[in-house]
Amino acid sequence: MSLLVLGINHKTAPVELREKVAFSPQQLEQALGQLSEHPQVRSCVIVSTCNRTEIYAELNQPGVGVLVEWLTRFHQLSSDSLMASIYYHEEQSAVKHLMRVACGLDSLVLGEPQILGQVKQAYASAGKAGMISGSLEKLFHKTFAVAKRIRTETEIGGNAVSVAFAACTLARQIFESLSDVTTLLVGAGETIELVARHLKEHQCSQIIFANRTQSRAQALAEQFDAKMSGLEALPEQLCQADIVISSTAAPMPLIEKAMVEKALKQRRHQPMLLIDIAVPRDIDENVGSLADAYLYSVDDLQSIVEHNREQRKLAAIQAEAIVTEESADFMRWLRSREAVDSIKQYRTQSEHIKQAELEQSIQALANGADAESVLRQLSNRLTNKLIHPPTQAMQQAAQNGEPDKLAVMRVCLGLDSDN
Known part of the structure; x- marks a missing residue:
């Protein structure tokens, strides 16, 4: 028997190729069904995300060729188009790779937590298809335990490394709880959507989307159970907002000093946090001179992000040591299983x-x-x-x-x- 992983990711393949090799939910079910009937495949898990497609398998015979042949046939691709971008690992190298992936050490954003959930979902799908057994089952359970240990013992996921996450982290540092504050999100692009997702994860229940195109604001409001308005209503919305986070493509500032000053008077000078992550800026820089307005620009957040990236790199060194230790421990267990089979045969x-x-x-x-x-x-x-x-x-x-x-x-x- 042989453990191996075959895959492509953001480091080895452009998005055009990754799209061709990715598995939709319907394709995933079909693929697992085909592999369950393959004479060489004992068990397997397929991890397919926007940044990677990987097949983890326990085979009856060593060799990656059977998986390459199956993958190219399934997606109707030539092996030449794949071979330059494919990587594979066997035995302890495969074990270590899975642990690194699940812990976010192999991600585009170092330490990002979403990949662990995606790996768990892939494992659940394989289990539903009856493709989990033996050493591979033990490996994934071990990997989930290792990911938990790394999150507990290191700061690999403890520092914001995106501007959107940094904005939410800053808000959490200033407000004791986000559950009782009102947040006004100006814009409706990917960055604002990501900010809204992070806010929801931190129990922010009162969100208002303001955007020039109201249909897009309405779509986000429905997605996040929030309110919406057009940009013309910004003056009225500002007086309700404890936090304002803005990211639009407007060529000139949308939020002027006088507008914020009026809102603060209506709020009886209750403090307001304003975070401008747009370039060009959405919020007049003079807003920062107001006594009860705390303004942060994208440059302020970028310095936080850069500092946190360095902190994550330090945590990654600790995480890599844990992965090396735990992968070696798993291989000792795997080799002991081989000894158990030999001992049983000798006793018989x-x-x-x-x-x-x-x-x-x-x-x-x-x-x-x-x-x-x-x-x-x-x-x-x-x-x-x-x-x-x-x-x-x-x-x-x-x-x-x-x-x-x-x-x-x-x-x-x-x-x-x-x-």
Whole structure:
């Protein structure tokens, strides 16, 4: 049996190729069904995200060729189009790779937590298809435990490394809880959507989307159970907002100093946090001079992000050490399983020899043979049959000039034991 992983990711393949090799939910079910009938595949898990497609498998025979052939046939691609972008790992290298992926060490954004959920979902899909068993099942359970250990013992996921996440982290540092504050999100692009997702993860329940195109704001409002308005209503919305986060493509500032000053008066000078992550800026820089307005620009957040990237790199060193330790531990377990099979086979073989000799001796006693003579013959035959294979092996090792093999056999037979 052989453990291996075959895949492509954001480091080895452009998005055009990754799209062709990705599995939709419907394709994933079909693919797992095909692999379940493959004579060489004992079990497998397919991880397919926007940044990677990987097949983790336990095969009856070593070799990645069967998976390459199946993958190209399934997606109707030529092997030439894939080979330059494919990577594969076997045995401990495959174990280590899965652990690194699940912990975010192999991600586009170092330490990002979403990949662990995606790996767990892939494992669940494989389990539903009946493709989880044996060593692969043990490996994924071990990997989930390792990911939890790394999140607990290191700061790999503890620092914001995107501007959107940094904005939410800053808000959480200023407000004790986001559940009681109102956040106004100006814009409706990918960055604002990501900000909204992070806010929801931190229990921010009162969100207002303001955007020039109201249909887009409406779509986001429905997605996040929030309110929406057009940009013309910004002055009215500002007085409700404890936090304002803006990211539009407007060429000129949308939020002027006078607008914020008026809103603060209506709020009876209750403080307001304003985070401008747009370039060009959405919020007049003079807003920062107001006594109760705390304005941060994208440059302020970028310095936080850069600092946190360095902190994650330090945490990654700790995480890599844990992965190395845990992957070696898993391989010790896997090798011990191989020993268990050999031990069972050896015991079964010895039991058959014993049973055959015992039955022969019982028959001799039943025919009236002398009991002492029968016992002596039994012990001699049993001893000779049990020592014959290792005796031959030691002679062969000596004749072939293999002292290391001979030394191992001496240890196995207890010849070099102090006892």
